[in-house]
Each structure stands twice: as C-alpha cells, then as structure tokens.
Amino acid sequence: MSSSSAPAGSSPCAAPAGAQGWPRRRPPRLPDRGGLHPVRVGKRVNVKQARALEGTLAQWMEAHIPRLTRVEIDEAFARGDVCDAWGAILDASTPARILEWPVYMYWAAADDTADLPHIPVVYRGDGWLVVNKPKGLATQPRGSYVARTVTVALRRQENNANLSPAHRLDRATSGLLLFTERPELRRPYQELFAQRKVRKVYRAVAVALPDTPIVGGSDEGVAVSVDPPEMPGWIKVESRIEKVERVMVSRIVPGEVNALTYLRATRERVSVRGREFTVYEVSPHHGRTHQIRLHFAALGAPLVGDPLYGGFNAAPYGEDQVPEGASPLHLEAVRLEFTDPQTGEDVCISLP
16 A cells, blocks of 8 residues: 555665564654555464464465465565565565564555545644545545545645544545644544544435434334433434444444434525435434434435435445436534643634
C-alpha cells in the first residue's frame, strides 16, 4: 500500500544474521511513503518457527500471502518495498529465517493516482483538525480503497503522515471527521468517541414519519419512545445491532440494547425526483455500524439513496460513483460537540 518510490535512504544496519547481530536499541519508526506506513510481514511467526524455516523470504511470502502473485512479490523486492525494522532494504534471496525479527512491506495501492480528492479542512485545533469528508470516500485504507481514502489523501495534502482519524464515517456518509496530528494525541481524542463523550448530530432525509412511529419490516427488538423525558420533542429508538460477517449490512437482533438514536423532524423539506421528503436532525448515542441507517429503516423510513436498506432512488450497491439519475445517501454529519481533553474548553463545530 504505497507509491512505488524507494525510501529516502536505507539504514546502515544490515539485516541481522542472528540474535547477536540485532541492535539492542529500539528501532526507529519507519517513514511513510505517500501517507502509508509499512505493514508487518509474518507477524504470527514465532522465533522457534522462524529459525526452522528453509528457503527464501520471497518463497515464504508466495506461500503465505495468497493475495500476492510471485510476479507482484518480485516487483515489491525490486522497488525496495521490503525492509527490516531499521529500514534496511531486503532482497528476494534473503533467507526466510529473517522472520525471527520484524520484517515490513510497503504495499502497492492499486487505486493510487496523482489526482486524489481535496479534503476541506473546516477547523484547526491544537494538534487536531476537523475536515468535511466527501461522500464516496472511505475514512481509512481497507480492502480495495487505499490511496483514495480520506486518511491518505489528507496526509498527502497536509504533508503529515501522523494524521489519524479519531472516529470514522461510512464511505457513503459525508460530513465532519476529526483527525489528530500527533501520535501522542490519538488516544485522548479516540477515547472521547469510544466513551461517548462527543455529541454528534447528523442531517438525514427520509419520508415523513407518523406522530407515533411504528416499527416496520421484520426486525425484532426495537423500542420506540416519543417525547422521552431526557430529550423532549425527539423520538428515541433503541435496539441491539450486530454486524453480519463477510457482508456489508448490519442487523437488529433481540438482546441487550447497544444502539440508541434520537431523531426529530425539522420543518425543512427536500424534493427528490418529484417526491417530497422530510429533513431530520439525528443524534446517535452509540456508534454501531450503519446505526442511523438501520434505525430509520426499522421505522419504515429508509434514508433516501441508501443502497443497503431500501432507500428511495438508491444506486445499486457497490458502485464507486453514483450513476446519473440515482441519489447518493442523504446522511451528513453536521455537528460535533465535546470538551477538549487538552484545554478543558467546550468545543462546538458545525457545518452551515
């Protein structure tokens, strides 16, 4: 997952020939290439197994990394994409026994292009920033989306490989996304979201709900409360959500509640292909995968443009670009409210 350029310079340390040859000091952090850091190769090989390995490192990789062909492996070695923990470049003939120590590889990104999208920065704090994530971009590298992700595009744009998201948004969802700029700040800001200390507000578009919503479809275990005392004027939706393995959808299942969403209709209306829809203000208390989308679908009002849960005028799932005439997912993160862990000050960031 990298550009094909060689590293700025290799380490003077040669690959260790044995336990006596490995430097005692801690290895430095390896440099990024085009906003991507190297990935550990053979991290599940223990020392005893590694010492018993025969053959070359290239042969081991061919046998144990099925998504790489031998041609791709040879090309990676030719580019200098395989190195030890000190940055020393390894070649295809390196004995596989070297896996006794950390070996890293810079993966080539199939979606790497020179015209990565611009990521608008809407707020800069002390060591962190908030961007307006475009629709259609994944937050982090995963699967076939590597370079064309918000994280990599922003790292290149800001020339800072340490930028890291404190939370995530679905690829189809747009809006506010917070990044930390220094490694030591990742945990404090990630914990804000993990511990639900951030109030997130979204803008969603769906059909008008009745005054007393009734759970639709075949989902079980959804509790709906109108005008709850803790949030007067809102609708409260509670359920248990589980991600379905190896597929994109989540589902509502019976069991202990792990997903709570508040929503309320605004006076704003939008027209989509001649039909009128209501704009909702949504505040999820939890952050389960597709939580807002799934809760609206459970109420019988899937979001406009939602390809996974039956949204009106949605494009077929899996399209990289929404075709002309179809609607993108109408879901946008428009406000973040939290107490800055560095200063103790209250922060409120909103989109117009």
